[in-house]
Amino acid sequence: MVNKILCATRNGIGGEIVQVQANFVRALPAFVITGLANSSIQESKQRIQSALHHIGFHFPALKIAINLAPADLAKSGSHFDLPIALLIALHKKGIDTQEWFAFGELALDGTLTYNDNIYPLLLEIALRHQNAKVILPTSGQELFCHLPHLQIYYASSLQEALQILESPESTPAKTQTTLNFDTIHIGDTDYYYEREFPLDFIEVKGQEIAKRAALIAASGFHNILYEGSPGCGKSMIAKRLRYILPPMSLEEMIESVKLQALSAQKPSYTPLRPFRSPHQSASKSSILGSATQNEAKPGEIALAHQGILFFDELPHFGKEVLESLREPLENNELVVSRVHSKISYPTAFLFVGAQNPCPCGNLLSPSKECRCTPKDISSYKSRLSEPFLDRIDLFVQMQENEQDPKPSLDSATMQQMVFHAFSAQKQRGQSRLNGKLSEREVEEICILDDATQRILLQARERFNLSHRAIQKLKKLSRTIADLDNAKDIAKSHFLEALSYRYIS
Structure with missing residues (x-):
């Protein structure tokens, strides 16, 4: 019988799901890992053997074959330690693990540690596998606790990870949907x-x-x-x-x-x-x-x-x-x-x-x-x-x-003005801020009245403005209007935007 559990590996800035498979064969005792595993995974054999011996597990007199599928995808990362060790430790126990994900690097005494490869991979899993069950190192709990769409179980050692899989009554940790910062x-x-x-x-x-x-x-x-x-x-x-x-x-x-x-x-x-x-x-x-x-x-x-x-x-x-x-x-x-x-x-x-x-x-x-x-x-x-x-x-x-004797704005006041303009943009239903709007969004949001449109046409002729420059002037005018708490873009807003334009 081939036992299976899920993990993931880096692929660009994202990740790919990897199925970790284990089979025990009647042959000369050996421990092999296949599936384009790099040196950090091949070295895991020593860490896994030591961690398993630490919890009292005795290796059977069989050939242990571990395969990382798909076999044509290069794999890397010491976080494969935990899923491989779990498959070996659960040999003959009949526990179905093929719907579980597991990540973690093992110390020689069986302690689980976090590494930086894990977090980006979890984001990919959260997007592709809603409510997936994932076993993770407790040492990364401060980061993992805010990840949405995952059922996360924390373990500080290989022994605790085994207990989670062996206990049907295990419950996932709660996801924290808020952070301890000032909020609007x-x-x-x-x-x-x-x-x-x-x-x-x-x-x-x-x-x-x-x-x-x-x-x-x-x-x-x-x-x-x-x-x-x-x-x-x-x-x-x-x-x-x-x-x-x-x-x-x-x-x-x-x-x-x-x-x-x-x-x-x-x-x-x-x-x-x-x-x-x-x-x-x-x-x-x-x-x-x-x-x-x-x-x-x-x-x-x-x-x-x-x-x-x-x-x-x-x-x-x-x-x-x-x-x-x-x-x-x-x-x-x-x-x-x-x-x-x-x-x-x-x-x-x-x-x-x-x-x-x-x-x-x-x-x-x-x-x-x-x-x-x-x-x-x-x-x-x-x-x-x-x-x-x-x-x-x-x-x-x-x-x-250039000195001004008048009191100047401080950062706290400027921050509140920025937040006011930000709220105006979000209340319009914008997913992006004004400076990053697409052309279609500019036509829907950055509307000029007839008087302002005439000034734009004059500026285009006088300064030889490109289409991109005109789009940027509209977006800039919209932001100035938001700072001025104005629903519509006025002539004064456009003129101020034009004053900041680079003229070659």
């Missing part, structure tokens, strides 16, 4: 956020136009580019932007934790959206991610999903890297194609760029003289192509030492 409730969904501001906008002196642009960008996830002399506050604003972004739903946090696990970060639930700031010397593969036949590694673009991707000193990034941003900025998705694999990453991030006005940085300075020639400035500016700049929603030119 919109419709039928809870959205979570944090009130702490380790970096506060009150520390940015003056630069009210730049801060207003940051508020608009955060409210609708609009891409923004700051240009100004060194020290005028470009990076200060970009780093503070993270703390006023819209709140996150539980589903968004689950997706964020999945990406953390895939990138070997320590996974944790937090409503603080990701902030990625790669150096300009970063390689193309580190920005875009890599893919091989057996494994996919998300890059900075994928890890910034639902958060901020900040490129400081933007023109100093490689031309190839900058041009490769065009697809994810436009489609909110990045496809990495290789000979043996094709991986798709979601990339709905807020892009923030910062650059100097010229190579020496003093072109806009009222007190310092620019040392650059017109040719130097032209060469510097030409590093950013027109198609790339056309994907930027807001362009802000900052002045050096």
